[in-house]
Amino acid sequence: MRRDELLDAAEDLLCDQGSAALTLSAVADRAGVSKGGLLYHFPSKEALIKGMVERLIDDFDQLMAAQSGATYTERYLAATLEAVRSNRLRRWAVVTGASGNMFLLAPIREAMARWHSEGLDDEPDRVASQLVRLACEGLWDVASHDPDLNAESDLRALEDRCRALLKR
Template sequence: MKRDELLDAAERLLAERGAQALTLATVAQTAGVSKGGLLYHFNSKEVLIRALVERLIADFDQLVGEHPPPGGPSGPPRTYTERYVHATFAALRTGRLRRWACVTGAAGDPDLLAPLREAMARWHSAELAGEPDPAVSEVVRLACEGVWEVATHAPGLYSPQHYDDLEQRLLAMLH
């Protein structure tokens, strides 16, 4: 079994049964592998959780990088904050934000969230100097954090159309 399949099984377990159910034995059982097979990739629960956090960070970084300039490669470049907004709402639409709540909830040890704190610092300080209005860009990024919180803790609160409208409004604030 591949490493990502084991991480998928751990995320499913977290989403369905909560952080208290996350043990190496239950992850192995959920993945349909022996505990030894799981231990080959993750020799402790802490290593597993850190891998889950690191995968979430890489996933969001990939989403930020996936938003090319409007009009193709020859169009004007998107600012980092525009890409951040698009990535946030792409994560929302694909259900990826629910993964954040599950994984970060499992990381009871603050040290396990150190990579996330480092990523957040990077995401919120990235390229502000190149933004047309750095203060507005900062407010928009912080508003995205609020979207993450609402979408993960009260997923049915807003309709998909409301989120589409909110995304457009945040993008409009940047111009």
């Protein structure tokens, strides 16, 4: 079994049942592997959560790198919408899993600080850029709880309005 499949199983478990259900045995059961198979990749629950946190950050950084746009905020908006549309990132589940451990949350806080400060000085309208980035956070968090809440037409309308705000 691949590492990503184990991380998928852990994220699915968190989304379905919450942080109390996140045990190594439950993740192994969900993934259809022995507990020893899981321990080979993740020797502890903390290592498993750390793996989810690292993957979440790496995934979003890769989405950002794949986007085109004149400004960082335009790329941030496009990456967020791609994450929501593909249901690729499940930040709520990962943060829930890490919430009891400040050490495990530190990389998320550092990434969030980077994502929300990078390129702001180069933006035509710093405040509009901050508003769009914060709107992206809200959209991502809401979509994590209810992926079907916003239809594609809703996402297009939100994207258009955010892009218009950046053009002012």
